[in-house]
Amino acid sequence: KPKEQAFDKNDPYSNDPKRHPAIIPASSKPFNGEPPSAILTDNFLTPNDLFYIRNHLPVPDVNVKSYKLDISVQGPGKFTSFSFDDLKRKFPKKSTAVVLQCAGNRRSEMVKIKPVKGLNWGTSAIGNAEWSGPCLDDLLKQAGIDIDQVTQKHVLFGGMDKDPAGSPYEASIPIELARLLKRDIIVAYEMNGQEIPRDHGYPVRIIIPGIVGARQVKWLTSIKLSNEESMCHWQQNDYKGFHSSIDWNNVNFKSVPAIMELPVTSAICEPIEGTDLAPDADEVTVKGYAWSGGGRGIVRVDVSIDGGKTWDSATLSPPKQPMYKTFAWTFWEATLPIPKNHKGKVEIICKAADLSYNVQPDSVEGIWNLRGVLSNAWHRVNISIPKS
Amino acid sequence: KPKEQAFDKNDPYSNDPKRHPAIIPASSKPFNGEPPSAILTDNFLTPNDLFYIRNHLPVPDVNVKSYKLDISVQGPGKFTSFSFDDLKRKFPKKSTAVVLQCAGNRRSEMVKIKPVKGLNWGTSAIGNAEWSGPCLDDLLKQAGIDIDQVTQKHVLFGGMDKDPAGSPYEASIPIELARLLKRDIIVAYEMNGQEIPRDHGYPVRIIIPGIVGARQVKWLTSIKLSNEESMCHWQQNDYKGFHSSIDWNNVNFKSVPAIMELPVTSAICEPIEGTDLAPDADEVTVKGYAWSGGGRGIVRVDVSIDGGKTWDSATLSPPKQPMYKTFAWTFWEATLPIPKNHKGKVEIICKAADLSYNVQPDSVEGIWNLRGVLSNAWHRVNISIPKS
């Protein structure tokens, strides 16, 4: 069972930080929330206080003076520890704009088909920030570890957020992925040029570009090279993708790998669902985001205002990143003529293709799954055109 | 206009090799053909004489004694040449099982929606072979070229097959991709342990794992590092993906990048369309392949025998390759009970998810495009169950 709805013993959440009033809560303990979708496309870099918040446990209150990041290798044991000051002073600082997205972003579209377990996210459990800090590779080298030579098969990241039994949040990535992203993984101590807010991992979190939010461990305090992947609940028994006939009676979480790279997605941020255009409007400007996992840039966003019968090409604003290392999102915009034969309502659809020409699936039905993750079907928004 | 249906001047095709009688022709000059789908799943490594043949031009007749592979860099010019003997003796031999797939594989499904330009491929314009030869990286190093340091943006591969004006087939890949695949690109002189058949590039072809067939230049005679991508027709004005409202009047081939990595796909190879099962059969065994570009392994193949209302999980036979460098295909199999309420006919569907949890799109309509490429919708096969 997901642990999210759990425990309220002496309220471990009483020390959680204050959140921006524009953040729409999805749950309160732990706190989860997303900004209104129309705010997302206002800024290429999502402001820190408007960035979606995804907590699995109470927010730790970390004293930066006693903060330690421990590096260890299964077998030999502890290699070294770095203080916060070490991280800031001893290593070159790397900065990259990277999208983080919750595996459950757009879950609310799946819920309409059939109930699922999970937070009822809209389209804004995604954000793009510039993250700064040392390369993981530089830290490991300093600790005497060559990631291309180690025999361990996984890199584990431990957080300082703990469940009532005292077990911390933890996640891992396969060593193969750590090698592919060798110079791209950042041990981040800044978010958009500021210290990382408590909700986002103060003082240090890991940023693994192109993969699911669940592995971007916040309040990072340990990095371990291990023969086994993390045994944490969220690594083993959550955040995996199944077909729509798998239910809680027949699910086998061991049958598929933990989600890492995410599939291509896009969403319409403006206009929002239910918008009334000006009476007799003859066109509508549509804006949104598109993004894909694995650093695959967006090559095309297609938009339709007639239920998918005809399509237009949106104008893309790609980030200034290499095409095979496009970790930031691509904003897009299109101005579409309202079809003459509308009956007061039209449905707008968007769908994106990434550098591998992977595309979004047509229907939510086809990808429905018991945990409501990986919800990347064509995005649809319904708006009204009143008569004057 | 595609050049494929062109020229018959003194029949430059008269010296083409003989083909295996099981190969089903898609065109004769140039010759293109695919094996019957039920043969595909018989062998993890597709036999050389049953591997789909995709020629854009007449097949050259190459004298291996005078064969040269020229390496050059835009600016400095020619760096070096290697003889066939150099390739075999001077470098370590690398062998990898790699799928090649035509961008137009499964085009026949798009044709049913609306006509497209291109060969009417079924599901077998795909094959998996073990390719052997030096790493491209070793050749370049020997020529004094460090692929991580060059300023040129593209790697061009030139063939010995020529159009009537004397222009050779050519393709290129972005330098970024060449770097990502650094030790994986093979200058192949063997296919499944034998010399490469003439139809497949004798004596030497390039093998760039995880990307579209059109860049796997056969009869390879030149490798150039260049500031510009290949200007060849098939690089610039073909093998690109558009939405379904783009037609030959409004297409802008410059608007999207040339196809490189291919999207996730799968197909049912057995039973074939129109199969009559045994009278009153109560189950059917279904077999097929699944594969994705970019080395992304297959994590799941879902099969349905009730039009997608319910799904079963196929049993996968993944190749023995690393999960982020899975360049070979994954065969799969499932035995499905015939639904009790069938009326003599059932439709079988398959769909796959790859390591990034990208999935196949539901409908052919949603991905139809004027050239009929990237046809990776859910695959459907209709069979009959006679009454006894």
Ligand SMILES: [Mo]
């Ligand atoms: Mo998440």
Ligand SMILES: [Mo]
């Ligand atoms: Mo092709």
